[in-house]
Amino acid sequence: MSEIELRNVGKSYGSLPVLDNISLDMGSGEFVVLVGPSGCGKSTLLRMIAGLEDISAGEITIGGRIVNDMPAKERDLAMVFQSYALYPHMKVADNMSFALKLAGVSKSEISRRVNEAADILGLEHLLERLPRELSGGQRQRVAMGRAIVRDPRAFLFDEPLSNLDAKLRVKMRGEIKKLHQRLGKTTIYVTHDQTEAMTMADKIVVLNGGKIEQMGPPLELYKNPQNLFVASFIGSPE
Numbered sequence: 001m002s003e004i005e006l007r008n009v010g011k012s013y014g015s016l017p018v019l020d021n022i023s024l025d026m027g028s029g030e031f032v033v034l035v036g037p038s039g040c041g042k043s044t045l046l047r048m049i050a051g052l053e054d055i056s057a058g059e060i061t062i063g064g065r066i067v068n069d070m071p072a073k074e075r076d077l078a079m080v081f082q083s084y085a086l087y088p089h090m091k092v093a094d095n096m097s098f099a100l101k102l103a104g105v106s107k108s109e110i111s112r113r114v115n116e117a118a119d120i121l122g123l124e125h126l127l128e129r130l131p132r133e134l135s136g137g138q139r140q141r142v143a144m145g146r147a148i149v150r151d152p153r154a155f156l157f158d159e160p161l162s163n164l165d166a167k168l169r170v171k172m173r174g175e176i177k178k179l180h181q182r183l184g185k186t187t188i189y190v191t192h193d194q195t196e197a198m199t200m201a202d203k204i205v206v207l208n209g210g211k212i213e214q215m216g217p218p219l220e221l222y223k224n225p226q227n228l229f230v231a232s233f234i235g236s237p238e
């Protein structure tokens, strides 16, 4: 069964159509990369799945339930943004535990989950620091830690590496993939970077102008692009 399913999903902002007739199945544990040029609707699609944006047409199903009217916080998804969105006045440990405190999780369980996430992400020695005392890569790890401690059904990433330099981006790609192998969670990863898509995805979805151009495993898209857009987009270097 699909973990996340989109059926003929559309979105307009007023009279401006942004996404048209998007249908998509994400299997449990699958790493799906949404890739496409800036402005093609990637973030809008991710925000609709997360419940941060209303949908104008179609149906989104998560774990077999239609969620069109379900508030974001009931969807059990964790989103990681490019901007990290860390609380600047809170230590790393508090940034990671904040949502769990609000949710009424016990102190001992919070401490267990924060320590486990810190261990997975190599943040053990940074738990008492403030975000401004961290490097960009470390901040992005904290943002991931905050998602992991919630033990969500799925992870949604929106261009999480865009603020990092090229070398660190390559390193973090590998770390996110390792994380995925270790936790086995359904992941939707948005990027405009073809190399990221090709190296990370189980399945790539190529978006352009609010429509799906093609989807499939990286190698299939590379070998059998169905149109010129996919051929040039997937084939061209970073």
Ligand code: ADP
Pocket (backbone or CB within 6 Å): 013, 018, 036, 037, 038, 039, 040, 041, 042, 043, 044, 045
């Ligand atoms: P991407 O993430 O692929 O760069 P977005 O999903 O952010 O693209 O945006 C897709 C289109 O929708 C763009 O033309 C953008 O200007 C427009 N858009 C995004 N958010 C809004 C909004 N809140 N109101 C009006 N237009 C928006």
Ligand code: MG
Pocket (backbone or CB within 6 Å): 042, 043, 044
């Ligand atoms: Mg975007």
